[in-house]
Amino acid sequence: MTEMDALKKQTAWMSIVSNTVLVILKLAVGLYVGALSLISEAIHSGVDLIAAFIAFWAVRKAVAPPDKEHDYGHGKFENLSSAVEALLIVGTAIFIIYEAVHKFDTPLDPEFLQYGIYIMIISIVVNFFVSRRLIAVAKKTDSQALEADGLHLQSDVWTSVGVMVGLVGMKVFGFLWLDPVIAIVVALIIFRAGYKMVVESARELTDSSLSPEEEKIIGEIIMEHKDLIGYHHLRTRKSGSYKLLDVHVTFEKDMPLYKVHDICDDIEHKIRQKMGNFDVTIHPEPVDKNGVVIKKNYVEAN
Numbered sequence: 503m504t505e506m507d508a509l510k511k512q513t514a515w516m517s518i519v520s521n522t523v524l525v526i527l528k529l530a531v532g533l534y535v536g537a538l539s540l541i542s543e544a545i546h547s548g549v550d551l552i553a554a555f556i557a558f559w560a561v562r563k564a565v566a567p568p569d570k571e572h573d574y575g576h577g578k579f580e581n582l583s584s585a586v587e588a589l590l591i592v593g594t595a596i597f598i599i600y601e602a603v604h605k606f607d608t609p610l611d612p613e614f615l616q617y618g619i620y621i622m623i624i625s626i627v628v629n630f631f632v633s634r635r636l637i638a639v640a641k642k643t644d645s646q647a648l649e650a651d652g653l654h655l656q657s658d659v660w661t662s663v664g665v666m667v668g669l670v671g672m673k674v675f676g677f678l679w680l681d682p683v684i685a686i687v688v689a690l691i692i693f694r695a696g697y698k699m700v701v702e703s704a705r706e707l708t709d710s711s712l713s714p715e716e717e718k719i720i721g722e723i724i725m726e727h728k729d730l731i732g733y734h735h736l737r738t739r740k741s742g743s744y745k746l747l748d749v750h751v752t753f754e755k756d757m758p759l760y761k762v763h764d765i766c767d768d769i770e771h772k773i774r775q776k777m778g779n780f781d782v783t784i785h786p787e788p789v790d791k792n793g794v795v796i797k798k799n800y801v802e803a804n
Contacts, residue, residue: 506643513639514558517651520632521551524625531621537672538605539684540618542598543665546658546692547625549594556583556647584650585703591654591696598689605682615673622666629655629662644778650699657695661688712738712745716777723772724751727765731789747773748783755788755796762786 528544636652639645668684671677711717717738724733731752738747751769753762770782788796 509639510643510645510648511558513636513648514651517632517636517655518551518555518558520628521547521655524628525551527621528625531617535614535618537615537618537669537681538602539665539668539681539688540622542602542685542688543622543625543658543661545594545598546661546688549590549654549692552587552590556587559583582703583647584699587650587654588696588699588703591692591699595689595693595696598692599686602682602685602689605685606679615669618669619666619673622662622669625662626659626666629658633659653695653699657691661691664688664691710739712740712747719777720747720749720773723776724749724769726772727769729753729757729761730765735785745777745779746781746783748785750785750787752787752789752795755790757788 525544525547528540528547532540532544633652633655636648636655640647640649640652664684664687668680671680712720717736720736720738721733724730731754733749733751735750736747737749738745740746751766753765766784766786769784770780773782774780790796
């Protein structure tokens with residue numbers, strides 16, 4: 503296991519521990535106080551906990567080496583985990599909205615709201631620091647699973663602020679209607695995050711190309727070699743934190759094979775050095791003095 507893989511696992515485990523503690527506290531206090539907004543926030547954190555477990559599993563699975571069934575490794579498990587998390591988030595949002603709408607018909611007067619306010623303050627502080635750590639490690643290791651988990655907790659910070667404001671409003675001014683309203687606002691924030699994740703996961707799972715900016719950098723690296731005529735048929739995709747590309751590069755037809763090989767090796771090395779974990783396939787092609795690719799027709803034997 504590499505140092506980066508160990509860091510990803512350690513960070514995913516930290517998220518699981520923090521989410522477990524917060525879910526237990528929020529749910530216990532929410533049921534005791536009787537505030538739907540606090541219970542909805544506990545459900546939100548519960549989804550984050552499930553997401554953290556999924557991310558932990560995905561990170562462990564994604565770092566497994568290639569095998570007979572997965573020649574390109576297991577990076578797609580990270581993308582798959584993000585898709586599952588997104589569906590969980592959307593489903594949770596719909597459930598909270600359903601419950602909140604019914605709460606308008608039967609408003610309750612929650613008691614001991616100060617306990618809910620205290621737990622929201624704790625949640626805001628914990629999730630702020632844990633989400634920052636998750637996103638920082640995700641950027642360092644290029645882990646989509648950790649990034650998704652970090653973004654969940656980041657949204658949790660803002661929803662916790664909203665719930666706390668609602669609890670203060672109910673406590674100080676007696677605005678009972680704030681309880682279902684805040685619950686619906688929390689649900690809409692959750693839904694928005696889930697929708698964005700669905701779109702991003704769909705892109706990754708359908709092998710969308712890397713960004714134009716990344717492909718431009720790859721092209722610049724390739725063309726750093728003066729002995730290389732040009733390149734075409736550049737194709738890229740991503741599998742978890744693992745990127746893949748194949749490209750055709752053109753050389754003068756009389757260039758020695760060993761030199762062509764050395765240039766291709768250097769291109770691969772520089773791409774990985776500048777852009778991280780990459781599977782690079784380069785197809786060299788000879789060209790004539792007019793820059794036209796020289797092709798030879800082969801007749802298949804019967």
